[in-house]
Amino acid sequence: MKIMGLLSRHANFHPPQPLVPSIRDGALRQVGSKRCFSTQSEDPELNDFMEYMDSLKNYEKLGVPRGSGTDSEDGFDLGRMRRLMERLGNPQSKFMAVHIAGTKGKGSTAAFLSNILRAEGYSVGCYSSPHIQTIRERISLGGFSAPVSAKTLNCLFLQFKKTLDQAMERENGRISHFEVLTAMAFTLFAQERVDFAVIEAGLGGARDATNVISSSGLAASVITSIGEEHLDALGGSLESIAIAKSGIIKHGCPLVLGGPFPPHIDRILRDKALSMSSPVVSASDGGNRSTIKGLSMLNGRPCQSCDLLIQVERDFKLFIELLDVKLCMLGNHQLKNAATATCAALCLRNLGWKISDGSIRVGLENTFLLGRSQFLTSRETEALGLHGATVLLDGAHTKESANALVNTIRMTFPEASLALLVAMASDKDHIGFAREFLSGLTRNVCWS
Numbered sequence: 001m002k003i004m005g006l007l008s009r010h011a012n013f014h015p016p017q018p019l020v021p022s023i024r025d026g027a028l029r030q031v032g033s034k035r036c037f038s039t040q041s042e043d044p045e046l047n048d049f050m051e052y053m054d055s056l057k058n059y060e061k062l063g064v065p066r067g068s069g070t071d072s073e074d075g076f077d078l079g080r081m082r083r084l085m086e087r088l089g090n091p092q093s094k095f096m097a098v099h100i101a102g103t104k105g106k107g108s109t110a111a112f113l114s115n116i117l118r119a120e121g122y123s124v125g126c127y128s129s130p131h132i133q134t135i136r137e138r139i140s141l142g143g144f145s146a147p148v149s150a151k152t153l154n155c156l157f158l159q160f161k162k163t164l165d166q167a168m169e170r171e172n173g174r175i176s177h178f179e180v181l182t183a184m185a186f187t188l189f190a191q192e193r194v195d196f197a198v199i200e201a202g203l204g205g206a207r208d209a210t211n212v213i214s215s216s217g218l219a220a221s222v223i224t225s226i227g228e229e230h231l232d233a234l235g236g237s238l239e240s241i242a243i244a245k246s247g248i249i250k251h252g253c254p255l256v257l258g259g260p261f262p263p264h265i266d267r268i269l270r271d272k273a274l275s276m277s278s279p280v281v282s283a284s285d286g287g288n289r290s291t292i293k294g295l296s297m298l299n300g301r302p303c304q305s306c307d308l309l310i311q312v313e314r315d316f317k318l319f320i321e322l323l324d325v326k327l328c329m330l331g332n333h334q335l336k337n338a339a340t341a342t343c344a345a346l347c348l349r350n351l352g353w354k355i356s357d358g359s360i361r362v363g364l365e366n367t368f369l370l371g372r373s374q375f376l377t378s379r380e381t382e383a384l385g386l387h388g389a390t391v392l393l394d395g396a397h398t399k400e401s402a403n404a405l406v407n408t409i410r411m412t413f414p415e416a417s418l419a420l421l422v423a424m425a426s427d428k429d430h431i432g433f434a435r436e437f438l439s440g441l442t443r444n445v446c447w448s
Contacts, residue, residue: 041133043150049157053135058177059203060130063427064233069204069244076207081179084167085212088160088183091190095125097213098344101201101245102224104400105258105337108329108372109224111145112341114198116363117348118143120355125189127182127210128200132370139185141192145366148188156188178202182209204234206247215250220347221278223248224258224340226265227400228429238265246272254316254347258340259284279315281347283340287311290339292332293324295412300377302412303328306335310342318346320357326365330373331408333401338364371395373408390416397424399436406440 042050059068067074085092098113100106107128114126123142131137136147160183168175182202189197196219201208205223226242234241242265249255255273259266259282273280282288289309295302306325312318320342327338342360349355368374376384376391384391390413396405409418418441424430 042135045150045154046135049154050135052157052161053177053180056175056177056180060178063425064203064230066232067235069207069230069234070240071206071244071247076209077174078207078209078211080171080174081182081209081212083171084175084179084183085186087163087167088187089190091183091187092213093217094190095194095197095217096219097197097199097217098220098222098348099199099201099210099213099218099248100222100224101205101208101248102222102258103227103229103241103245104398104404105224105333105340106200106222108334108337108367108369109222109258109341109344110198110200111369112329112338112364112367113222113344114140114363115145115367116341116345116355116360117196117198118145119359119362119366122195123192125185125192125194125197126200127185127189127197129178129202135181137370138181139188141188141194152188153184156184156191160184160187176209179209186212201245201248203230204241204244204247206244208248211248213250215253218250218253219351219353220254220256220344221248221250222256222258222340222344223269224337225400226261226269227398229398238262239268242268243272245269249273249276249278251276251278253278254351255280256340256344256347257282257284258336281312281316281318281343283310283336283343285312285314287313288339288343290335292335292411296326298326298328300379301328301375302330304330304335304411306338308335308339308342310339310346312343312346316347316350318343318350320346320360322357322361322364325361328365328368330375330412331404333404333407334373338367373405375412397428397433399429399432402433402436403440406437410440 068076100110110126110128114124117124126140127138129138134147136150136153139148140146141148164180199210199213201210205211223245226238226245228238234244246269249272255278257269257280261269270280288311291307293305293307295304303326306327308322308325310318310320327334329338342364345355345360371393372395374393376393381389381391392409394405396402
């Protein structure tokens, strides 16, 4: 997460110094009755685990090599991940999965769908990335959306370590940070016998470490969006990105599309689904409607009241109408993610799993993620010394997400003065982000 936006109701607002950490580098922790920023948020019980993980090649920190996400000679070696999973007894074959890929929106969609399934009473494992406060956020388990406990993760690591050392020796030390964590998550989901695992792909799809799930273990694939991020790693064009992400489509398994996509990108995804005999449901089809009706406050934070209508006739017959859904995840882009997750839930219902309209509503309304259009409460802003300010934390770092952030700001505080603190990785399109953000504003902006 790479951007911190500071919104104020006061025209003369200036953030006090020092207030410079990004969400990625600083996490909120509790100190007495106050919350402050800290880079040391892992439980001491995980010291050995974190030391081991830090010794592995981490492409999130190092940057992703050119072509590594493509299904080509330059792509990541998925065979290495399959060999590791075989050593662990192929845990990915012991649960039903929903696999989610996409340039933007996949983490939020995974959270929405996980909470829908939990609301119905299913035991759910959710695997996503990246994290903000603790690596434990990447794995949630059971009937609640809380991160896996330090004790559970450490016990798994100790159980896992001998097999992992053997695999690492055989692979000449090439197993990566993401591959190890993915294998641990899948092993944990199998051990806990979850009813569903909702799996977010890391990069692309075809050669991503999560793409070891076979068609027999896949309930549905979801592709949320296609955009110009990780261009070098995914082949250099929107078309190559679409091809890479379509690699999660499996034979006979439903495909849920978010979108909307440009016609030629939509065609690539649908052609791949057709070649795999996979029925397609699109959340952006003409028969579906989703609208934001207004804003209100809920537990000290703004939420949006939405109407959602899904009416699909092709491939699957799906229908739901939900009125006055209170979404804590703000913005039209989050309403699209909610609609995509709802389509996925309806697909599962069509396939025979029990999922009520009420559970879909409760799951959508109970979803909240750090760093996604997150407004701090007045108590949190006061703890930071920002009395009277409204503070917005968001992970936007692409042109598309800059546009979504501007639209959210305009919707929630259209008359506010704005000071923006930005921090993002050096491989991001800083200029494109700034141009898109500034072009969406007509007010003065103070940059740091």
